[in-house]
Amino acid sequence: MSRLVAGGTVVTATKTFQSDILIEEGRIVGIGENIDRKSSQEIVDATGCYVMPGAIDVHTHLNLNLGEEKVSDGFYHGSVAAAHGGTTSIVEHPGFGPAHCALNHQMDLYRDQAKDEMVVDYGFHGVVQHVDEHVLSAIKGLTATGISSLKVYLTYGGRLGDEDIIKVMKATHAAGGLTAFHAENHAIIGELTQEIRDKGDITDPANHPRSRPDYSEAEAVNRLIALSRAAGNAPIYIVHLSTASGLEIIKEARRNGFQIHVETCPQYLTLTESCYQEADNKRLQYIMSPPLRTQKDCDALWEGLADGSIDVVATDHCSFSFAQKLKNGKTDIFKAPGGIPGVETRVPLLFSEGVLKNRIDLNRFVQLVATNPATIMGLAPQKGSIDIGSDADLMIFDPEIEKIISTQVLHQHVDYTPFAGMRVKGWPKTVLLRGEVLVCDGKLSATKGFGRFINRRKNKYLVKV
Numbered sequence: 001m002s003r004l005v006a007g008g009t010v011v012t013a014t015k016t017f018q019s020d021i022l023i024e025e026g027r028i029v030g031i032g033e034n035i036d037r038k039s040s041q042e043i044v045d046a047t048g049c050y051v052m053p054g055a056i057d058v059h060t061h062l063n064l065n066l067g068e069e070k071v072s073d074g075f076y077h078g079s080v081a082a083a084h085g086g087t088t089s090i091v092e093h094p095g096f097g098p099a100h101c102a103l104n105h106q107m108d109l110y111r112d113q114a115k116d117e118m119v120v121d122y123g124f125h126g127v128v129q130h131v132d133e134h135v136l137s138a139i140k141g142l143t144a145t146g147i148s149s150l151k152v153y154l155t156y157g158g159r160l161g162d163e164d165i166i167k168v169m170k171a172t173h174a175a176g177g178l179t180a181f182h183a184e185n186h187a188i189i190g191e192l193t194q195e196i197r198d199k200g201d202i203t204d205p206a207n208h209p210r211s212r213p214d215y216s217e218a219e220a221v222n223r224l225i226a227l228s229r230a231a232g233n234a235p236i237y238i239v240h241l242s243t244a245s246g247l248e249i250i251k252e253a254r255r256n257g258f259q260i261h262v263e264t265c266p267q268y269l270t271l272t273e274s275c276y277q278e279a280d281n282k283r284l285q286y287i288m289s290p291p292l293r294t295q296k297d298c299d300a301l302w303e304g305l306a307d308g309s310i311d312v313v314a315t316d317h318c319s320f321s322f323a324q325k326l327k328n329g330k331t332d333i334f335k336a337p338g339g340i341p342g343v344e345t346r347v348p349l350l351f352s353e354g355v356l357k358n359r360i361d362l363n364r365f366v367q368l369v370a371t372n373p374a375t376i377m378g379l380a381p382q383k384g385s386i387d388i389g390s391d392a393d394l395m396i397f398d399p400e401i402e403k404i405i406s407t408q409v410l411h412q413h414v415d416y417t418p419f420a421g422m423r424v425k426g427w428p429k430t431v432l433l434r435g436e437v438l439v440c441d442g443k444l445s446a447t448k449g450f451g452r453f454i455n456r457r458k459n460k461y462l463v464k465v
């Protein structure tokens with residue numbers, strides 16, 4: 001069936017204009033004012049709304065299973081929440097697999113678990129947890145099967161050392177892929193955590209940010225830039241950047257021409273470490289890594305979004321429940337499972353806190369939530385833009401809808417939201433994926449399993465803002 005999205009204001013990464021959009025067989029086939037209406041068409045009324053590319057969240061953990069603890073949502077509920085928040089594609093970070101497993105082990109497992117569940121389109125980052133000849137030679141094959149980015153951790157059990165990082169950077173670069181990094185210094189975190197343990201002070205969540213200070217992130221970022229240089233200037237991507245000091249190093253590196261892409265998340269823009277000082281056990285809700293930082297860090301990240309030194313806003317959605325955090329973390333904060341939910345609130349929060357507060361403009365907003373993640377992570381030109389031939393993934397965004405964020409108004413399958421009580425103005429009214437309506441006026445019409453695996457292409461470096 002053909003659909004006509006009529007009467008809206010189209011907003012892309014570079015332009016804002018009045019236009020209708022004609023959709024046939026899931027793709028955009030016409031863009032222009034007053035496109036002829038035919039009786040066979042279904043009209044989607046976008047009057048008074050912005051028509052933007054469907055948003056893309058390239059950092060989710062919808063399906064994380066740590067054995068004893070599993071996240072609350074899973075692929076179905078997580079993707080339903082994403083759709084309600086305007087997100088039409090995600091790229092999931094798989095958890096670590098069994099020790100010494102093959103490189104494709106987790107991606108094969110996740111593909112199998114996602115295929116009948118997802119309501120939005122999806123891809124996976126590869127995860128490298130050890131390095132040997134088999135892993136290095138498998139990187140090329142993985143990129144060729146539509147998984148064109150790999151995740152490497154500098155902390156946690158599956159972390160890599162510097163020699164292995166250089167090898168992975170080189171192999172991934174040679175295959176046309178992109179290596180993404182969780183940048184925190186493991187030794188610093190280990191030492192400071194032990195000091196806190198030795199003092200017996202393990203029930204106070206305020207010690208969480210003390211165990212992972214800003215210089216731990218800045219050191220890791222600085223080292224990664226040097227390692228990328230040694231790896232023949234392999235392009236790198238820093239996930240969930242949280243600090244002003246890390247950003248300063250990145251700005252300098254970008255001025256010197258290094259290919260370093262940067263992502264931050266709404267929590268690092270809108271919440272501060274004062275959350276760990278709250279009076280009751282709610283403080284445990286904010287256990288995430290990296291931790292929340294200072295207002296100065298938030299301000300620097302907003303500046304980075306505006307001046308082009310940060311490219312992407314993703315979520316790191318990881319919905320361990322408050323109940324799980326309490327159970328494991330009440331007597332030892334370092335045992336609370338880390339991570340927060342956010343896949344549904346990313347777009348409205350960035351609009352309210354960014355666009356309405358004049359920190360970023362509408363086109364920059366589209367770049368950050370859709371076009372840049374699509375370009376950097378190889379979903380473009382199929383996703384992330386409004387162009388003839390692109391998938392008709394559209395977010396029809398009503399700037400007048402007001403909500404106060406709470407678990408009651410959200411569809412995330414988890415017992416809390418760290419953004420509870422925040423007032424937002426502007427919410428996706430209708431969300432289309434490949435021309436089909438996923439959500440309209442808060443009602444889901446997507447069917448389980450409608451989401452498709454995205455065969456991602458090679459990474460492209462962004463044009464400067």
Ligand SMILES: [Zn+2]
Pocket residue numbers: 059060061093316
């Ligand atoms: Zn993550």
